[in-house]
Amino acid sequence: MKQRVITALLLAPVVLACILWLPPAVLMALIAAALLGGLWEWTRLVGITSPTGRALILLAHAAAMAWLAWYGWKELFPWVVLTGVAWWLAALAWLRRPAFGKADTVGNRSLKLGVGALLTIPAWCAFALLHDDGALWALHGLLLVWAADTFAYFSGRRFGGAKLAPSISPGKTWAGFWGGLFGVVVLSMLMAPLLGVVLPQLPTLIAVSLIAGLASVLGDLFESLIKRQAGAKDSGSLLPGHGGVLDRIDSLLAALPVFATFKAWFGL
Secondary structure (H helix, E strand, O other): OOOHHHHHHHHHHHHHHHHHHHOOOOOOOHHHHHHHHHHHHHHOOOOOOOHHHHHHHHHHHHHHHHHHHHHHHHHHHHHHHHHHHHHHHHHHHHHHOOOOOOOOOOHHHHHHHHHHHHHHHHHHHHHHHHHHOEEEEEEHHHHHHHHHHHHHHHHHHHOOOOEEOOOEOOOOOHHHHHHHHHHHHHHHHHHHHHOOOOOHHHHHHHHHHHHHHHHHHHHHHHHHHHHHHHHHHOOOEEEOEEOOOOHHHHHHHHHHHHHHHHHHOOOO
């Protein structure tokens, strides 16, 4: 736990500074690098062992991001984000059948590689759309996930109780789930004035943030399922106390597309 707190305290100011002050093009390149780092770990989890093959997969995804940005990102990104939201709805069905895709076959590896694109590219597009509306909106999209994760961790430790999904992630409890959503509500109320959200809009902001908070749980559980199928405890070991990159961004991969979509839908 000590390592986890130290790593978070060191990274938080860096992330905040990047979001608030870096030029958008540079920031989006860094976000792409982080997502591709998670994708690198994903390729190992799904059974791709060749470093050359994994590198080519990353190169293909980077090229897809560059193509989307070059050929009209404001027109293309919303559709990519919607595709990501549709994928996460499908992921709900996958979680209900945790044995699906477990066998190490060419078909299952191909399926999971395709899922890798649906995890990373829509999240990248969603972050860009949020940041285009204002750096603080992008920051809120990140903070709501961190608030949910932090409140869930301490609520789960304090109250314990019934497990949320024992066959997928035995450490998660319903107390942590509700505590995480409470954290999202608290954060939304604190961020509302900074986001320019007036009082009549506050319930909408809270509702949209809660939907994204629910999606963050889905992202976390889905990565846990894939790790369990791969027989891995963590996706990697890059971040002390936190596991790999994918372990830190799994919730964001689901929350960002959902948050961007519902934010636009409700006109925030």
